[in-house]
Amino acid sequence: MTDPTPRPSPNENHLLINAYSTHPDSPLLPVSRRITESGCNLVDARLSTVGRDVSVTALAMGSWDAIAKLEAMLTRLEREDSIKLIWYRTGEKEAQSDLLPYIVEVVAADKPGITFQLADFFDRQGISIESLHCTRYRAMQTGADMFSAQITIGVPASMHIAALRDDFLEFCDHLNLDAILDPMKF
Template sequence: MQTNLLVISALGDDRPGIIDELAGLITESGCSIEDSRMTVLGADVAMVMMVEGRWNELAKLEAGLPAAGRRLNLQINAKRTTTAVPSGNRLPYTVEVVSIDHPGIVQHLAGFFSTRGINIREMATTTYTTAHTGTPMFQVHMTVDVAASQHIARLREEFMDLCDQLNLDAIIEPAKL
C-alpha cells in the first residue's frame, strides 16, 4: 500500500498554543504527523511537518489550510511528497563546526559537500555570544550522507584542511543512530 504524504511549512508570529491549534487541524482531518521540526526565529515560529493520511484525508487537510493560515496568522504552504527512496549505499555522518561568527561559513561548508556529491540531510545553525568576552560565535550541526565507497580518511583530511583555512573548529564522525 502506498503511503500518502503531505509536507506542510508554516511561518508566522510566535505565540503560545499555535502548534496545538495546527496539530488539532491535522488530527481533525484524520491525518497524523509523521515527522516535524519547529523553532522560534526572532519573534516568528517556523514549522515543517510531514503528515500522513489517506488521500481524501489529505485533501480535506489541504482544503482547510488557507483558512487556518488566516485564522492563525501563519503563511502556510503544502506539497504532496513520497517516501524517500534510499540512493545507493550511503552512511550518515555528523558534522559539528564552531567558530567566531563571520559571513559565508554555511556556503563554504555546503560547497565542500556539494562538490563531492554528498547530500546534507539535516542542518541547524545558531549564533551566541561568549560569556566572558562577548565574542559573537557561530555553530553548525549537520548530518550528511556519505557514499560507502568514499575514502573517509581522505574526506576527513580535506574537510579539516578547509576548516583550518577558514579558522573553524570542526569534527566529522559516523552518526550515532
C-alpha cells in the same frame, strides 16, 4: 504489458506543510490538530524558533480524501489565524542505504559566508546535507560573536572516510574553523 512498479497504498499520500507564526505563539498545536482531525497521521515534524518567528515543518500522511480534507482545513486556518502556511503534495523519502550518516560540528568566530562555504564543500564532494542547525551567539566569557553549526550528512559508502576527514579538516583549518566529523552513533 503490466507495469512492474507497485502502486503506493491509497493511504500513503503525503502533504508537506510549512507553518510560521510570531513567538510565543507556535503553529504546532493548530497544525497538528488539523492533521489529526482530517484523519491523517503526522509522520515527521521539525519545530524551531528563528528570530522572532516559530516555524514548523510537518509531513502528514493519509488517504487521498483525508489529504484533500487537510488541505481545505489548512486554507481555513491560514485565513482565520495569524499563521502563514505553505503546503504541497509530496512523497516519502526513498531509502538510501548506500549513504552513511555522519555528524559535523563547527564552531568559529562569526563571519559572513561560513554556512555557504560548508554547503559548497559538501556539494563539491557529492555529499548530501540531511539536516543543518546553525546559529550566531555572543560568547559569554569574552563577548565575541561566534558561529556554531551542527550538520548531519550522508556520506556515500564508497567514499574513503579518512581522506574525506583529512580534506574536511584541511578546509576548516584554511577558514580558521574548529570542526569535527564523526559517524552518527544512534
